[in-house]
Amino acid sequence: MAQVEATTERTIAADAETVFDALADYKEVRGKVLPGHFSEYEVREGGDGEGTLVHWKLQATSKRVRDCLLEVTEPTDGQLVEKDRNSSMVTTWTVTPAGEGRSKAVVSTVWNGAGGIGGFFEQTFAPKGLARIYDELLQNLATEVEKTAK
Secondary structure (H helix, E strand, O other): OOEEEEEEEEEEOOOHHHHHHHHHEOOOHHHHHOOOOEEEEEEEEOOEOOOOEEEEEEEOOOOOEEEEEEEEEOOOOOEEEEEEOOOOOEEEEEEEEOOOOOEEEEEEEEEEOOOHHHHHHHHHHHHHHHHHHHHHHHHHHHHHHHHHHO
16 A cells, blocks of 8 residues: 655745635635535534534545545644545645745645555556646635735
């Protein structure tokens, strides 16, 4: 079983605090910026960063759906970590300043992949697919925060 990792990033025309606050707002913002690959979105506890428990289904491919129940922590400033109670999947969001009125948002997801030939295909194709999904999410987030930052 090899560890599989998918990472993507985007520069957003809003300061890091604004972007992080929007990302950590599971009650209002997060549900709005999720692309169509996510369904059954529900905040079960909290709703603002640390201490949030959120559920969704992630349809990575036409045949692959992950039922995710995520515990949210904020281990350091500008960082959100979502640990899935249903699998080994951990997603880390990091937002840092990137110049005047700009920030860089990076999302990285790791999980223990399958073994054998299925694991080979998972390791080969899953990171690209998940990166596309998160790139769309980051684009939606950018659109959301940039309209309020102006």
